[in-house]
Amino acid sequence: MGEEGFTADSSLLYHVHPPTAILGAEPVPDATPCFSDNHPLLPRHFRTGRLDAGGDLVTGRRTLIGNDDLRLSHAAATDASGLYRNAGGDEMVYIESGAADLESVFGVVRAAPGDYVVIPACTTHRWVPTSADPVRALIVEAAGHIRPPSRYLSTTGQFLEHAPFSERDLRGPSFSVPASTGEASVLVRHRAGLTRYTYLHHPFDVVGWDGCLYPYAFSIYDFEPLVKRFHAPPPVHQTFEGPNFVVCSFCPRPFDFDPDAVAVPYNHANVDSDEVLFYVGGDFMSRKGSGVGQGSMTLHPAGFVHGPQPGSVEASFGQARTDELAVMVDTFHPLRLGAAARDVEDPDYAWTWARGSSG
Numbered sequence: 001m002g003e004e005g006f007t008a009d010s011s012l013l014y015h016v017h018p019p020t021a022i023l024g025a026e027p028v029p030d031a032t033p034c035f036s037d038n039h040p041l042l043p044r045h046f047r048t049g050r051l052d053a054g055g056d057l058v059t060g061r062r063t064l065i066g067n068d069d070l071r072l073s074h075a076a077a078t079d080a081s082g083l084y085r086n087a088g089g090d091e092m093v094y095i096e097s098g099a100a101d102l103e104s105v106f107g108v109v110r111a112a113p114g115d116y117v118v119i120p121a122c123t124t125h126r127w128v129p130t131s132a133d134p135v136r137a138l139i140v141e142a143a144g145h146i147r148p149p150s151r152y153l154s155t156t157g158q159f160l161e162h163a164p165f166s167e168r169d170l171r172g173p174s175f176s177v178p179a180s181t182g183e184a185s186v187l188v189r190h191r192a193g194l195t196r197y198t199y200l201h202h203p204f205d206v207v208g209w210d211g212c213l214y215p216y217a218f219s220i221y222d223f224e225p226l227v228k229r230f231h232a233p234p235p236v237h238q239t240f241e242g243p244n245f246v247v248c249s250f251c252p253r254p255f256d257f258d259p260d261a262v263a264v265p266y267n268h269a270n271v272d273s274d275e276v277l278f279y280v281g282g283d284f285m286s287r288k289g290s291g292v293g294q295g296s297m298t299l300h301p302a303g304f305v306h307g308p309q310p311g312s313v314e315a316s317f318g319q320a321r322t323d324e325l326a327v328m329v330d331t332f333h334p335l336r337l338g339a340a341a342r343d344v345e346d347p348d349y350a351w352t353w354a355r356g357s358s359g
């Protein structure tokens with residue numbers, strides 16, 4: 001399998017049986033989310049912890065927001081998924097809590113809290129929870145490829161030493177000769193919807209592979225934050241880039257180290273992007289009084305100036321470090337709202353900067 005017409009990364013997979021033999025193809029109803037515009041334009045707060053747990057990490061997704069470049073969903077999965085592949089683009093699954101194995105034609109990636117798991121488009125895989133608790137996860141479905149930022153890489157693809165992570169931090173699949181045989185069904189997401197194939201031979205009949213295209217995990221705890229004397233804007237936190245979006249990791253770190261530095265972000269306007277923050281751990285000092293907590297997702301759209309809640313600038317004086325942990329997705333085109341987002345929206349959020357506190 002190869003990306004971009006075999007002019008980009010590729011891998012060779014050695015199947016025992018032809019991976020081409022299909023016995024059937026059935027259309028599957030697709031609960032395509034009905035997106036609505038963020039209109040009137042408002043900052044939004046969605047409490048993902050209020051979404052019901054159940055289902056699996058593929059079909060149990062609740063789509064919160066999206067546009068033509070990506071969909072952002074949340075799942076609290078309790079079941080193993082069936083075999084699945086997304087032909088529309090790469091997927092990135094961030095594990096908020098719980099644990100799961102990503103089983104694929106390349107082998108197994110073990111995923112734990114804090115892991116970003118990047119799954120190349122067209123990789124046949126399934127998710128198997130390995131924790132007693134539901135696997136809570138943020139899922140990014142991209143209409144293209146999700147990669148480390150090119151500015152972190154040499155012209156031949158090695159991570160540069162100034163990058164906040166390196167090859168050592170990426171965990172590829174561990175391969176063992178699989179025992180799966182016989183017919184198998186695979187759910188395929190493609191531009192027109194969902195199709196279920198029945199294969200004559202199980203796709204996990206791979207006896208080996210080589211190449212540079214494979215799923216991998218990167219733990220947010222292995223991100224090495226870059227800190228300046230005064231406030232550094234979000235590009236220092238960048239972790240991945242996708243088609244018309246970036247993913248950033250906000251990790252525990254010392255605050256800006258000038259004695260007069262104001263440690264929380266200044267009020268700012270994202271002129272060309274909608275900003276999504278998913279709060280996954282630690283203490284969110286700059287959001288005190290906003291109602292934001294573990295599992296919260298905020299959307300600060302272009303056209304709305306945002307910043308710390310009242311009082312948090314003063315509260316930051318004398319603080320040496322932050323232990324916040326958050327995943328940010330900045331999109332270069334406006335995001336629209338899905339039904340699940342409306343279900344768990346905090347209606348008071350937009351007014352918290354004026355009122356100071358909503359609890």
Ligand SMILES: [Fe+2]
Pocket residue numbers: 268275300306
């Ligand atoms: Fe921001």
